[in-house]
Amino acid sequence: MTEFIQQLINGLSLGAIYALIALGYTMVYGILRFINFAHGDVYMVGAYMGFYLAPSIMRGFGQKSIASGIVILVAAMAICAALGIVIERLVYRPLRNRPKLTVLITAIGVSLFLENAGQYVFGPDPKAFPDIINDHAIEGLGDLTVTVSQVLVLAVTVALLLLLTWIVKKTKLGMAMRALSFNPVAASLMGINNDVVIAFTFGLGSALAAAAGILFAISYPSIDPLMGILPGLKAFVAAVLGGIGNIPGAALGGVLIGLVETLVVGYSDTIHIPSTYRDAVAFAILILILLFKPTGLLGAADREKV
Amino acid sequence: MNLVKTLFACLSLGSAALAQDAVKVGEFASMTGATATFGVSSHNGTTLAVEEINAGGGLLGKKINLVTEDDQSKAGQPATIVRKLISEDKVIAILGEIASSKSLEAAPIAQQNHVPMISPGSTNQKVTEVGDYIFRVCFIDPFQGAVMAKFAISRGWKRIAVLTDAKQDYSRGLADAFRKYFTAHGGAIVKDQSYSSGDKDFRAELTSVKAGHPDAVFVPGYYTEVGLIARQARQLGIKAPLLGGDGWDSEDLVQVGGEALEGDFFSNHFSTQDKSPAVQTFLAKYRDRFHTEADAMSALGYDSAMVLADAVKRARSMDGALVRDALAATKDYPGVTGRITIDDKRNATKPAVVLTIKDGKFQFVESIAP
Numbered sequence: 001m002t003e004f005i006q007q008l009i010n011g012l013s014l015g016a017i018y019a020l021i022a023l024g025y026t027m028v029y030g031i032l033r034f035i036n037f038a039h040g041d042v043y044m045v046g047a048y049m050g051f052y053l054a055p056s057i058m059r060g061f062g063q064k065s066i067a068s069g070i071v072i073l074v075a076a077m078a079i080c081a082a083l084g085i086v087i088e089r090l091v092y093r094p095l096r097n098r099p100k101l102t103v104l105i106t107a108i109g110v111s112l113f114l115e116n117a118g119q120y121v122f123g124p125d126p127k128a129f130p131d132i133i134n135d136h137a138i139e140g141l142g143d144l145t146v147t148v149s150q151v152l153v154l155a156v157t158v159a160l161l162l163l164l165t166w167i168v169k170k171t172k173l174g175m176a177m178r179a180l181s182f183n184p185v186a187a188s189l190m191g192i193n194n195d196v197v198i199a200f201t202f203g204l205g206s207a208l209a210a211a212a213g214i215l216f217a218i219s220y221p222s223i224d225p226l227m228g229i230l231p232g233l234k235a236f237v238a239a240v241l242g243g244i245g246n247i248p249g250a251a252l253g254g255v256l257i258g259l260v261e262t263l264v265v266g267y268s269d270t271i272h273i274p275s276t277y278r279d280a281v282a283f284a285i286l287i288l289i290l291l292f293k294p295t296g297l298l299g300a301a302d303r304e305k306v
Numbered sequence: 307m308n309l310v311k312t313l314f315a316c317l318s319l320g321s322a323a324l325a326q327d328a329v330k331v332g333e334f335a336s337m338t339g340a341t342a343t344f345g346v347s348s349h350n351g352t353t354l355a356v357e358e359i360n361a362g363g364g365l366l367g368k369k370i371n372l373v374t375e376d377d378q379s380k381a382g383q384p385a386t387i388v389r390k391l392i393s394e395d396k397v398i399a400i401l402g403e404i405a406s407s408k409s410l411e412a413a414p415i416a417q418q419n420h421v422p423m424i425s426p427g428s429t430n431q432k433v434t435e436v437g438d439y440i441f442r443v444c445f446i447d448p449f450q451g452a453v454m455a456k457f458a459i460s461r462g463w464k465r466i467a468v469l470t471d472a473k474q475d476y477s478r479g480l481a482d483a484f485r486k487y488f489t490a491h492g493g494a495i496v497k498d499q500s501y502s503s504g505d506k507d508f509r510a511e512l513t514s515v516k517a518g519h520p521d522a523v524f525v526p527g528y529y530t531e532v533g534l535i536a537r538q539a540r541q542l543g544i545k546a547p548l549l550g551g552d553g554w555d556s557e558d559l560v561q562v563g564g565e566a567l568e569g570d571f572f573s574n575h576f577s578t579q580d581k582s583p584a585v586q587t588f589l590a591k592y593r594d595r596f597h598t599e600a601d602a603m604s605a606l607g608y609d610s611a612m613v614l615a616d617a618v619k620r621a622r623s624m625d626g627a628l629v630r631d632a633l634a635a636t637k638d639y640p641g642v643t644g645r646i647t648i649d650d651k652r653n654a655t656k657p658a659v660v661l662t663i664k665d666g667k668f669q670f671v672e673s674i675a676p
Binding site for chain 2: 126262
């Protein structure tokens with residue numbers, strides 16, 4: 001029983017990371033109807049920003065202190081938000097009125113560009129991420145292990161989920177985002193500056209990716225320029241599973257995939273599925289759900305976005 | 307018209323003469339990507355050997371031109387690269403790789419074209435079974451797996467959990483040999499789990515391992531994952547030591563794993579603490595040339611080029627078949643990683659060392675003979 005509960009904890013914490021990456025994916029899709037395949041690579045850049053900033057920030061704000069953790073997180077989010085806005089300005093904006101497919105393929109191009117530029121600039125071999133927080137197992141839980149980083153990931157995911165919902169539903173900018181997603185032409189006729197809103201959406205999405213990158217690097221302290229590919233893909237699946245464009249759906253999809261993967265690995269002997277098939281099982285579930293509910297778990301059929 | 311022809315003839319003769327002053331040896335290595343430190347280390351070792359051979363007059367009077375190609379640690383790349391080395395560069399021999407999966411991709415191509423290939427560090431048995439042109443200067447997985455099983459038994463560990471990298475032929479080979487030797491000598495495998503290289507979360511596998519209450523955990527993977535596995539194992543409260551193979555040999559292992567690796571053990575080709583003059587001279591030369599410390603992969607890269615040069619000298623020819631025969635006859639060649647004798651399966655037989663990690667450094671524990 002302890003083993004089972006431990007596996008649930010493992011699955012939840014892994015799922016929270018997928019959820020965190022999926023939030024950015026799904027938000028950009030919800031507003032712009034565009035899958036930003038470079039999202040996973042912005043997440044990688046976020047982790048590297050943390051890697052390069054951590055030593056000087058920790059000198060100023062204390063080794064392994066909460067304060068330096070927050071400063072690193074915010075700094076990396078700010079840099080990646082700027083990166084996202086620059087990418088949008090240079091690459092996606094000139095293509096805005098072209099067919100969707102053009103933009104989609106360009107996004108794959110941006111993704112490959114960031115991966116290869118990352119190998120060139122950061123170096124291709126994996127780097128050890130510094131210990132920003134004192135990541136140890138929390139005492140007093142008997143045989144169960146919950147680490148500080150796991151709690152942190154879960155807390156940040158929930159906080160960002162709420163913050164994002166608030167921005168989109170309650171703020172003026174969020175209203176502009178929603179208006180834009182319904183009809184860009186009508187939105188601009190109502191006095192909304194589409195360029196600003198789209199740039200903001202990209203900036204916000206990239207900041208979320210950076211937050212996910214830093215938290216991932218804290219939990220799994222080995223980073224490399226290709227680290228964004230697989231988690232990016234899983235997060236995309238999580239977003240689709242939950243209903244792409246739906247923010248709580250992305251979180252639900254992420255947690256589900258994390259749980260399924262963990263349980264397949266943990267009980268591979270009992271269910272007679274080799275543990276290395278965990279991705280296959282996760283993706284098979286995706287196919288099944290999409291067969292019966294094409295809009296995803298929480299996706300509404302009536303094209304309501306976000 | 308005739309003049310032009312003569313001119314062309316002269317030109318082509320000239321370039322042919324120029325080409326004959328150098329001889330090309332091909333090398334493919336993972337200079338970038340997940341196992342980049344292996345590729346860089348073995349390449350440095352190979353480069354050092356080639357420079358020494360050239361300084362000493364080259365191969366049969368010709369300078370070696372080492373053509374190195376990067377396979378980016380990616381499956382699929384070695385085949386393309388080795389085809390290019392053979393058909394375009396016309397190399398006389400091929401050196402590479404460390405990772406067995408990569409060597410296994412390249413070996414059939416070298417074999418078909420009758421170009422001798424020497425792998426510096428691929429320990430999977432199947433590599434040299436591809437054909438009679440494929441050699442290696444390291445020991446093989448069954449031996450390495452058995453060494454760690456022997457070591458575990460000598461420490462009195464009876465219950466072992468195995469955690470294999472299912473994507474790597476190397477890891478599976480080591481795990482098979484370990485299981486076979488360990489269970490044949492009275493030990494029990496209490497858990498058998500696997501992961502895929504590239505994974506970062508191993509908590510599910512490790513939770514299952516922990517439930518088996520092992521005395522030690524055998525993790526014959528590569529350093530990139532092992533560092534993370536060690537950290538997560540300690541966080542989950544697994545106190546049993548981790549055991550591994552030469553795939554652990556990288557500075558990056560301790561960078562990622564840190565304190566979690568203290569007191570763990572792995573088998574390797576040589577120890578930098580070996581006081582023999584051959585090892586110490588090599589280490590000093592390497593330090594001078596590259597301003598960094600040599601590891602086992604650098605020593606193996608160095609040995610692979612030296613064994614090739616030795617064979618060419620004995621064959622007195624660059625011809626593929628003759629070099630092959632000479633390589634097969636290599637006996638007691640004094641390499642940096644020990645005396646190298648090529649057996650009838652084209653594997654090197656030599657002892658392995660067991661190292662432990664103490665204060666973030668690799669410490670020599672004992673040497674285990676074949």
